[in-house]
Amino acid sequence: MTTQRLNLDIATATPAPIGATDWIPAGVRMQYAAGEEIYAQEEEADLVYQVARGAVRTTRLTSDGRRHIGDFYYPGDLFGVEAGPEHRYSAEALGDCEIIAVKRTALKHYGADGERLERMIWSATAEHLVRTQDHLMLLGRRTACEKVARFLLDIAERFGGEITTLPMGRQDIGDYLGLTIETVSRMLTQLQGDGLVEFRTCRQFRVLRRAALARLAES
Amino acid sequence: MTTQRLNLDIATATPAPIGATDWIPAGVRMQYAAGEEIYAQEEEADLVYQVARGAVRTTRLTSDGRRHIGDFYYPGDLFGVEAGPEHRYSAEALGDCEIIAVKRTALKHYGADGERLERMIWSATAEHLVRTQDHLMLLGRRTACEKVARFLLDIAERFGGEITTLPMGRQDIGDYLGLTIETVSRMLTQLQGDGLVEFRTCRQFRVLRRAALARLAES
DNA sequence: CGTTTCTTTGAATCCGGTCAAGGTCCGTGG
């Protein structure tokens, strides 16, 4: 029975890197400018999104005005999949970007492609939970230095190249790690001073001593 | 097609209180003593569990020995459902407790009951993600006082009675909130001093000024 | 009752936040 089949897929799905190599089979292609809102918190969640080009952040505001960033999404990543009927975070373009969107309730019309997309959606959700749990540990009992080290390592591994370009500013990093921009800035300076990373500009860096950085991040 | 049907259920499932009123339709009933391990981190995850009596915590150890508590589970709650093939947290009994376990891969033999259980599992997973996201915000940018206030309010609402008995010790609370036991203790003393709660023993408390407590927790 | 474990309290320290100032980058317009 298909229900079980889907579920076995769920249970045995390898937590693939969030950058799925798969592209969603159909949907509308949309352009967003830097800072533009893709969907709002508490909006009805009937679309599923995939980053085609650029980067996206999901944010949430507390009643007292503090901002929290749920995650960052890069090309290939699915986002906007919610457990309930409405979005719990809003999503905004980090820079100019291109997004593919698909109506989730229309999947049944796509046949085999629809089923494949269903699996991609589940896989993304599972990976999302894993990332959220890991992030919990990071926020819970880590020093500012460890948080920033882990962040740089994560993003460097995500893009893989020699030089990594940060698509987000210091404020976003702070809201993601539960730190102020000043502390983020200080830690970056410190990591650079210790020779673990090197910044060419405030948006571009190279990892110099990966092992030392990883030791900080993993401790 | 059943795949879509399941998915619609997923999309529209109301984030029910983690205490499902449903009991899983079949399985083995097991007894655990205080502190006993139900499953271990990195163990293969082929069983799904439900608390029948007592309470359970899921924990994780970092390489440097710090402990993190994923969540607490109470009667009716499902736990042990993982996104990947193995458990990312270990689970231990908080006190003497009774657990029902079901082999997930055997669900197909249960017919309608199996399908119902599948929905319960998905619902629990979705609720789990929501709780984890909420917990992220709590750990990210909250003061110790706000964290403890929210914790007390949550657990009081979970049990609903006039007097709430904490099934866990201060160390567990600290590892859940990302605080030291000393800080937890101090905040409890302070909240009691401010007349928001009253402790009869270190495990039993009453909420005296719910609105004030909620204001602290929600801010 | 004595021992062990858990909890509370106190004092000192330190990390990160807050406030404030200065610096850099970049686009716009003189």
Added chain:
DNA sequence: CCACGGACCTTGACCGGATTCAAAGAAACG
């Protein structure tokens, strides 16, 4: 081309909240 303005980033000084270290007190257990 340079001047100006604004957004973003860095740095410094100070402060406060949470941790750490230490010890006393309370509860659980045999």
